[in-house]
Amino acid sequence: MSSAPIIFSGVGKTYPMYHHFTGGIKNFLFNLPEALRSLRSSRFEALRDVSFEVAKGETLGIVGGNGAGKSTLLGLAAGVLRPTTGAVKVSGRISPLLELGAGFHRDLTGLENIMLNGVLLGLTRAEVKERLAAIVEFSELGAFIDQPLRVYSNGMVARLGFSVAAHLDPDVMLIDEVLAVGDEEFQKKCLEKMREFKRKGVTMLFVSHSMPSVKLICDRVIWIADRRVHMSGAPAEVVRAYAGEGAGL
Numbered sequence: 749m750s751s752a753p754i755i756f757s758g759v760g761k762t763y764p765m766y767h768h769f770t771g772g773i774k775n776f777l778f779n780l781p782e783a784l785r786s787l788r789s790s791r792f793e794a795l796r797d798v799s800f801e802v803a804k805g806e807t808l809g810i811v812g813g814n815g816a817g818k819s820t821l822l823g824l825a826a827g828v829l830r831p832t833t834g835a836v837k838v839s840g841r842i843s844p845l846l847e848l849g850a851g852f853h854r855d856l857t858g859l860e861n862i863m864l865n866g867v868l869l870g871l872t873r874a875e876v877k878e879r880l881a882a883i884v885e886f887s888e889l890g891a892f893i894d895q896p897l898r899v900y901s902n903g904m905v906a907r908l909g910f911s912v913a914a915h916l917d918p919d920v921m922l923i924d925e926v927l928a929v930g931d932e933e934f935q936k937k938c939l940e941k942m943r944e945f946k947r948k949g950v951t952m953l954f955v956s957h958s959m960p961s962v963k964l965i966c967d968r969v970i971w972i973a974d975r976r977v978h979m980s981g982a983p984a985e986v987v988r989a990y991a992g993e994g995a996g997l
């Protein structure tokens with residue numbers, strides 16, 4: 749058995765499709781077996797038979813067009829989604845940065861959100877407090893740290909998210925495109941932090957539409973298209989193929 753921190757074996761994911769009872773609920777009930785069959789069959793397949801492993805300390809990039817299934821894949825790795833078929837195994841403390849503001853509460857201040865997230869991600873209150881100064885400093889949010897999140901800009905929410913995730917001593921870090929809304933200087937700082945994680949042996953999954961960042965940070969890249977791993981290999985090679993013939997697939 750492989751001991752890789754992230755293992756996807758034959759993973760498929762389907763989502764239910766929203767359905768209208770065109771014939772009305774009465775018609776639905778009178779033709780129940782057929783109606784149920786049609787309900788069951790109307791599922792959207794986002795991923796099919798996806799298998800890969802990420803070795804300890806490796807950074808795997810995931811590229812693909814809008815709707816290719818990248819966020820679905822990260823959601824499966826984070827355990828917030830269940831695979832329909834196959835198995836997902838992720839070991840160690842996971843620090844997920846899934847989408848902008850996920851896990852944050854709009855009416856709590858930045859500081860309160862840091863505490864909440866730290867505890868939700870498995871740290872004790874004392875451990876979060878120890879890291880508080882470093883998190884606030886990294887975020888560069890200044891006095892806004894005492895303001896409720898609803899007054900934050902998108903970039904400020906991303907700053908807070910990355911700062912929290914980066915200070916939790918993760919074994920596995922999952923990053924979904926949140927850097928895109930940060931300004932140039934903050935993106936650089938995040939990439940630098942990710943490099944530091946690499947040196948410390950943190951395992952990372954990095955979803956991005958920024959090909960320069962992917963080439964800079966990843967050890968290997970998979971390209972998701974047509975629900976599957978369309979290509980897997982060295983970053984320069986996969987990015988060249990994706991950006992050349994495949995953008996938009």
Ligand SMILES: Nc1ncnc2c1ncn2[C@@H]1O[C@H](COP(=O)(O)OP(=O)(O)OP(=O)(O)O)[C@@H](O)[C@H]1O
Nearest residue numbers: 763764792794812813814815816817818819820821
């Ligand atoms: N909760 C859901 N219910 C139904 N369909 C969904 C759900 N979440 C995602 N999908 C569908 O699954 C497919 C993959 O979506 P996903 O969000 O994983 O794509 P993505 O590669 O992250 O795209 P993007 O680059 O735009 O972020 C899309 O067709 C999307 O419509």
Ligand SMILES: [Mg+2]
Nearest residue numbers: 818819820924
């Ligand atoms: Mg996405």
